[in-house]
Amino acid sequence: MRDDFLPLSRPALGEEEVAAVAESLRSGWITSGPRVAELEGIFREATGAPHAVAVTSATAGLHIVLSALGIGPGDEVATPSMTFASTVNQIVLRGATPVFADVDYGTLQVRPDALAARITSRTKAVIPVHFAGAPADLDPIRAAADRAGIPVIEDAAHAVGTVYKGVPAGGPPRPDTPGNIAIFSFHPIKNITTAEGGMVTCYDDAFAARLRLLRFHGIERDAWQRYGKGGTPHYDIREPGYKYNLTDLHAAVGVVQMRKVAGLNARRAELARRYFAGLSRVPGIDLPQAVPYAHSHSWHLFIVKVTGMDRDGFIGALAERNVGVGLHFPPCHLLSYVRERFGTREGDLPDTERAGKGIVSLPLFPGMSDADVDYVCEAIRESVQGVRR
Structure with a gap:
């Protein structure tokens, strides 16, 4: 801990x-x-x-x-x-x-x-x-x-x-x-x-x-x-x-940040690769998939979908281990004012809603150490396996 x-x-x-x-x-x-x-x-x-x-x-x-x-x-x-x-x-x-x-x-x-x-x-x-x-x-x-x-x-x-x-x-x-x-x-x-x-x-x-x-x-x-x-x-x-x-x-x-952006993004990519390695065999966690066309990913966020346990329970378990997360994003068509004003409803966008129920953004920033990523991966494994036992 x-x-x-x-x-x-x-x-x-x-x-x-x-x-x-x-x-x-x-x-x-x-x-x-x-x-x-x-x-x-x-x-x-x-x-x-x-x-x-x-x-x-x-x-x-x-x-x-x-x-x-x-x-x-x-x-x-x-x-x-x-x-x-x-x-x-x-x-x-x-x-x-x-x-x-x-x-x-x-x-x-x-x-x-x-x-x-x-x-x-x-x-x-x-x-x-x-x-x-x-x-x-x-x-x-x-x-x-x-x-x-x-x-x-x-x-x-x-x-x-x-x-x-x-x-x-x-x-x-x-x-x-x-x-x-x-x-x-x-x-x-x-x-x-x-x-x-x-x-x-x-x-x-x-x-x-x-x-x-x-x-x-x-x-x-x-x-x-x-x-x-x-x-x-x-x-x-x-x-x-x-x-x-x-x-x-x-x-x-x-201006200073733009001089550094290539190095900052390279570090983000390293951390993302470490997340993939650490979470690739964790059941109940869907990892981000690569787009099927030529691209360079700047790894602004590393978003997983939690399928093996209640998401709020997952967030709480990480919080107990001193790990912060984010939600990017609650689907906009299900926001209260959007539903009320424009008549959108559940079922309109199946894949958006399926993803929206499980998405969690994990810590990702250039100042993180490799050990930080390893800690998050272990915390996730412990959280998911604790539910499955």
């Missing part, structure tokens, strides 16, 4: 991040400025997208994306139910209707055929989710969206470092073709963090300009352009916007 608590996640922050924040503080420029511009440039280079717009969260990013697309009452947006509620909340808050597609039980990725089947004349966008760090199958999803003449919004909140068929999340299908809109998250649990923050990448010049207006009150030029060297304080507003601009203090952390 370990004495200290092993959390689900812990951000990989060190003295470089502390120094970067201190440098920004000493510079006197702490709101959106040169560090935000630098982080946006890093994401343009990492994804191949010509535009990157830093925001205060992925949720804020989705809000302005849906706003810029003009999605509202009478419109539908197709998405998996196996996602964080933020996605559905933003659709609903725009006055639109979320329409849910089932996932593959083994991989938890949305099924392209199920997503395509949800597209109607009222569908104005589809939002596939790169779940847990593996990519959704974008080629057939893009094809279905193209046939309908609607955009694909990649939910890349889990996908900093994820690659689909040789193309990074948020990147174009081929070098000579435009890509989708993609939204990344920098929440503390994610593969990189800025404490709180997010990034939107896109390929349309006018759309990117609209996002920049919406993220900062509708003002055409941000504070750095107005008050930085060579700037002018004049501005105009042609439509009202929001207050979603990322600060330099946050971006300074992100």
Whole structure:
């Protein structure tokens, strides 16, 4: 029995991040400025997208994306139910209707055929989710969206470092073709963090300009352009916007984190392999399955499904052994307000619901030791075998 608590996640922050924040503080420029511009440039280079717009969260990013697309009452947006509620909340808050597609039980990725089947004349966008760090199958999803003449919004909140068929999340299908809109998250649990923050990448010049207006009150030029060297304080507003601009203090952390992301993700992959080795023969535990197409997994989460005992009992047994876990995610179509407002019910999405009853996210973060993984695996074996005796 370990004495200290092993959390689900812990951000990989060190003295470089502390120094970067201190440098920004000493510079006197702490709101959106040169560090935000630098982080946006890093994401343009990492994804191949010509535009990157830093925001205060992925949720804020989705809000302005849906706003810029003009999605509202009478419109539908197709998405998996196996996602964080933020996605559905933003659709609903725009006055639109979320329409849910089932996932593959083994991989938890949305099924392209199920997503395509949800597209109607009222569908104005589809939002596939790169779940847990593996990519959704974008080629057939893009094809279905193209046939309908609607955009694909990649939910890349889990996908900093994820690659689909040789193309990074948020990147174009081929070098000579435009890509989708993609939204990344920098929440503390994610593969990189800025404490709180997010990034939107896109390929349309006018759309990117609209996002920049919406993220900062509708003002055409941000504070750095107005008050930085060579700037002018004049501005105009042609439509009202929001207050979603990322600060330099946050971006300074992100710039350092992006220098480290390859190593951080490599360590996550090592820990995932150790989990597979330690849990491969444990009855009553379904391990994550690999997607059947070329990809690189960033291992944002390691999610098992508990089938051999009551899930709450399993969570309690790990808690008694000082191991923290997560639930990613309760199916959105079964959330109370969604059921009441849109009439969704149990039985609508069989594989999503089957997975949703058993999913548990195990501790996974770069600062974990091999011994930490071994301890979790042993705790799981003891918990499951204790029930079976």
